[in-house]
Amino acid sequence: MLSSTFILLSVLGTVYGAANDWSQPCLSGVCFYDLPASGGSASGTLKIWGSEEAITDITAAAGWDIIDCQKDTLSQDIRLVCTGDDASCAHLYQNIGAVGKIARLPERCGENAFARISRAWVPEDQSIPENIARRLVKRNGVQPEVKALHIDADFSALDEAKAGPVNFAIQAANVPGADVAALEAASPGAREKRQFGFIKKAIKAVTSLNKVSVDKSQTLPPVSVNRTFNVIDETLSCPPVEGRLKIDVTAQAEAVAAIGVAAEGTIIPPKISGFAITTTLTADLNGALIMNGALSGSIDSDKINLFEVGIPGLSFPGILTIGPSFRIDAQAGAQLDVNADVTVGISYKVDKATLVFPPQSGQDNSGAVKLKHTPLKLSVSPSAKATGSVSAHLIPSLNLGISALGGVADATVFLELDASAKMQLTLQAQASAATTVNGLTRSRARASAPRSIGSDDVLVTEVLAARDAKLGSLSLLSERDLDARQAGASFGGCFSINAGLGVNAGANAEFFGLFDTGTKVPLFNREFELLKRCFGNQQQQRRALRFNRSLGSENAALHLLAPWARLEKRALVCPAPEAQGELVPLVEGVVPATSIKAV
Structure with missing residues (x-):
C-alpha cells in the first residue's frame, strides 16, 4: 500500500x-x-x-x-x-x-x-x-x-x-x-x-x-464511556404495592475518530467555493435496554443527551475551525398492559466507517458494521394478559462543528449511529408456567401441555461458550434451552425482539451553497430479528404469516403480532390486581451473532 x-x-x-x-x-x-x-x-x-x-x-x-x-x-x-x-x-x-x-x-x-x-x-x-x-x-x-x-x-x-x-x-x-x-x-x-x-x-x-491513523492508538486517544443512564422512571401507588415503570439504558462504548478537511475559496471576499470533510470512525458499543415495568399505559421520553466530550480537532483560527465532539443520546418509549422485566442488548462494532461530506463523485463511503452477541431477558407475569411494546434508541454520534472565515458561516456535520432495540408481545396466560434458564427449571402448578412448536420456526444455533464477564453467568442461547422453556410455558400468543441500526450523515445548516439541511448521506440502515416466538394456537397463524411474506405481504406480521401498535396513547395506571404476581422468565441468555438475521 x-x-x-x-x-x-x-x-x-x-x-x-x-x-x-x-x-x-x-x-x-x-x-x-x-x-x-x-x-x-x-x-x-x-x-x-x-x-x-x-x-x-x-x-x-x-x-x-x-x-x-x-x-x-x-x-x-x-x-x-x-x-x-x-x-x-x-x-x-x-x-x-x-x-x-x-x-x-x-x-x-x-x-x-x-x-x-x-x-x-x-x-x-x-x-x-x-x-x-x-x-x-x-x-x-x-x-x-x-x-x-x-x-x-x-x-x-x-x-x-x-x-x-x-x-x-x-x-x-x-x-x-x-x-x-x-x-x-x-x-x-x-x-x-x-x-x-x-x-x-x-x-x-x-x-x-x-x-x-485509527489503527494507531498512540496517534488518537480513544473516547470511552461505561455508565448506566435512566431514561424513564415513573411510580404510582398501587396498594398494596407501589407500581413503577423504569427504563434504563446502559452504554459501554469506546470510539476513535480521525478527521480531515480540504477547503478552498477566497478570504477577500469571504467565501468558500470548494469544501469536503472526511471522518473515519472505529467504535465498539455494548449497550442494553433494561425495563422494569409494573404499570399500564403509554409513555415516551424526549431525546436525552447522556454524554458528550470534545475530541481532537483542527483549527486555522479566523479562517477555518473544525471542533468535533462525541455524543451519546437516548430515547425510549413504552405502551404496555403487562407486568414484565425486559433486557435487550444493543451491541455492535463499527470498523473504519468512512464518510466524505458533502458526497463527492467517485468517492465511496465505506466501512463495516457488525452486530455482536446480544443478551436477552424477558420475564412476565403468568397470571394475566401481557400486551405491549417497548423500544429504546441508543444514539452515538460524531458532530463536527465548522466555523469559517471569522464566523461568516457556521454549520455542524454529523455522523449518527442510531442503534435501537424493540420488544413486542401479545401473550395470554393459560394457567401456569415452567421455564428453563441455563439448565435450571422453575415450575408452578401443572397445567395442560401446550402444543409443541413447529419445526419451521427459526431457532438460534447452539453455541456452547460463555460471553465476557459483563454478562455474568448467562450462556449463549441454544436450541435445547429454547425448546425447554417453550415446552413448559403456559402462554398463548407471540413475542418478538428486534434490533435496528441506522448510520446516517447530514448537516444542520446551509454552508456557502455547498450543502444544507437537506444534504443526507445514508450509510447503513437495517433491522435485525433477534428472537420471535409464538405459543398455543398462534403457531398456525404464524405459519400463515410466512406464506404471506413469501408473497410480499410485509404488513401481515405487524397486523397480527402488533395489535398494541394501534392502541391509543393513555396515561399510566396501576395494572390489574391479577397482573401483580411474581414474574416468570420466558427467555434468558445470549443470542449468538451468527444467528441474528436481517429482516
Whole structure:
C-alpha cells in the first residue's frame, strides 16, 4: 500500500519544500502557515495568495519585532518596531498603506496565523523593551519609530476593490502527516477546474491517512464511556404495592475518530467555493435496554443527551475551525398492559466507517458494521394478559462543528449511529408456567401441555461458550434451552425482539451553497430479528404469516403480532390486581451473532 505521505506528495502538485518557512518573508503575494507540529497532534497547511499589495508580513523574517501582543485573542492592538532592513519593513505601508491588508503574524502573537489590519497609527508609547533595543539598528543616530496596528479576523470588512481578491486553500487532519506538501498555486483562469481537482484529490489523500491513523492508538486517544443512564422512571401507588415503570439504558462504548478537511475559496471576499470533510470512525458499543415495568399505559421520553466530550480537532483560527465532539443520546418509549422485566442488548462494532461530506463523485463511503452477541431477558407475569411494546434508541454520534472565515458561516456535520432495540408481545396466560434458564427449571402448578412448536420456526444455533464477564453467568442461547422453556410455558400468543441500526450523515445548516439541511448521506440502515416466538394456537397463524411474506405481504406480521401498535396513547395506571404476581422468565441468555438475521 502506498504511504499517505507519498499520496499527498503526488496529488498536490509542485512542491516548494517546507510549506511554511519562518525565515523567509511573505512579500510576494503567496504565504503559507503550517499547524504547529507536536506528537500526536493535528497537522495541515493553509495557503493564501493574491496581489503583493494585499498580503504583507510583520514577522521577524520581514524585519519586524512585536512589542505587545497577546497570544490568545483574534482582535487586539499591537505595537511593533522595525529591527531589520528598511526595504522589508516598508512593504507594510507601500502602495495602499497598512490598513486593508492581510498580515502574516508571528507565532505566539494572536490565535490566528493571518489577520486583517483595520487601523494603523503612531502610538504615544515609544518605549522599547531592553531585549529588543539591544538589537535595534539606529538610523542616523535616531531610534526607529514604534508603530501600532489594530488586527482582527473580520475579513468580511475588507474591500476587494482596494487590492483585489485573496485566495486560500487548506488541507488538514487531526492526525500527523497532512502537512507534508505545499499547495500548488494556479492561474486565476484555471481556478474552477483546479478547485474541483484539488478538493477531490486532497480529501482522498487525507481519508487514506485517517484510515491508517485509527489503527494507531498512540496517534488518537480513544473516547470511552461505561455508565448506566435512566431514561424513564415513573411510580404510582398501587396498594398494596407501589407500581413503577423504569427504563434504563446502559452504554459501554469506546470510539476513535480521525478527521480531515480540504477547503478552498477566497478570504477577500469571504467565501468558500470548494469544501469536503472526511471522518473515519472505529467504535465498539455494548449497550442494553433494561425495563422494569409494573404499570399500564403509554409513555415516551424526549431525546436525552447522556454524554458528550470534545475530541481532537483542527483549527486555522479566523479562517477555518473544525471542533468535533462525541455524543451519546437516548430515547425510549413504552405502551404496555403487562407486568414484565425486559433486557435487550444493543451491541455492535463499527470498523473504519468512512464518510466524505458533502458526497463527492467517485468517492465511496465505506466501512463495516457488525452486530455482536446480544443478551436477552424477558420475564412476565403468568397470571394475566401481557400486551405491549417497548423500544429504546441508543444514539452515538460524531458532530463536527465548522466555523469559517471569522464566523461568516457556521454549520455542524454529523455522523449518527442510531442503534435501537424493540420488544413486542401479545401473550395470554393459560394457567401456569415452567421455564428453563441455563439448565435450571422453575415450575408452578401443572397445567395442560401446550402444543409443541413447529419445526419451521427459526431457532438460534447452539453455541456452547460463555460471553465476557459483563454478562455474568448467562450462556449463549441454544436450541435445547429454547425448546425447554417453550415446552413448559403456559402462554398463548407471540413475542418478538428486534434490533435496528441506522448510520446516517447530514448537516444542520446551509454552508456557502455547498450543502444544507437537506444534504443526507445514508450509510447503513437495517433491522435485525433477534428472537420471535409464538405459543398455543398462534403457531398456525404464524405459519400463515410466512406464506404471506413469501408473497410480499410485509404488513401481515405487524397486523397480527402488533395489535398494541394501534392502541391509543393513555396515561399510566396501576395494572390489574391479577397482573401483580411474581414474574416468570420466558427467555434468558445470549443470542449468538451468527444467528441474528436481517429482516
